[in-house]
Amino acid sequence: MSNATDQGLLEALLDSWDRNNTILVNLLRALPEGGLEARAMEGSPSISELFTHIHYVRLVFVFEDAPEFAKSLPEKEWAVERDPGRIARMLNESAMTVRDAVKSRVEAGRDMDLHYDHPILLLQHMLWHEGYHHGQMKLALKLSDRQMSDKEAGPITWRVWMRKK
């Protein structure tokens, strides 16, 4: 890493990643009764499966792109997991794995092994992917009559982005 500006930018990017994971775990914690089993329609993944998919995708990309940080992959990509505490632990662990992999490659000035023009693109890819699935989870809740109000969702999602330390 060349200078203080670069280090500051890297910290801000990693902070955005941490906030994204906080929002995801906040949504998990705020799910109404039966929320993990909700799905947008017949044949769509349940919210539980969307969470385990997100966890799996994070680990697969680290495995392929920065294998020195690889953790063992779950057997199933779309696993049905009913324990929210366990899902939260999985998400916190894989968020840290992505963080460590990206931080290390950026600081070392090393490209990723398989994808991406720059290691930061792994972070951006995961942010986009997870925002996409976050919207699907909210839709699944709505379609199964478990809609979260804006008043409920705002402070634990959007406001996490804008909060000043």
Ligand code: NI
């Ligand atoms: Ni996906």
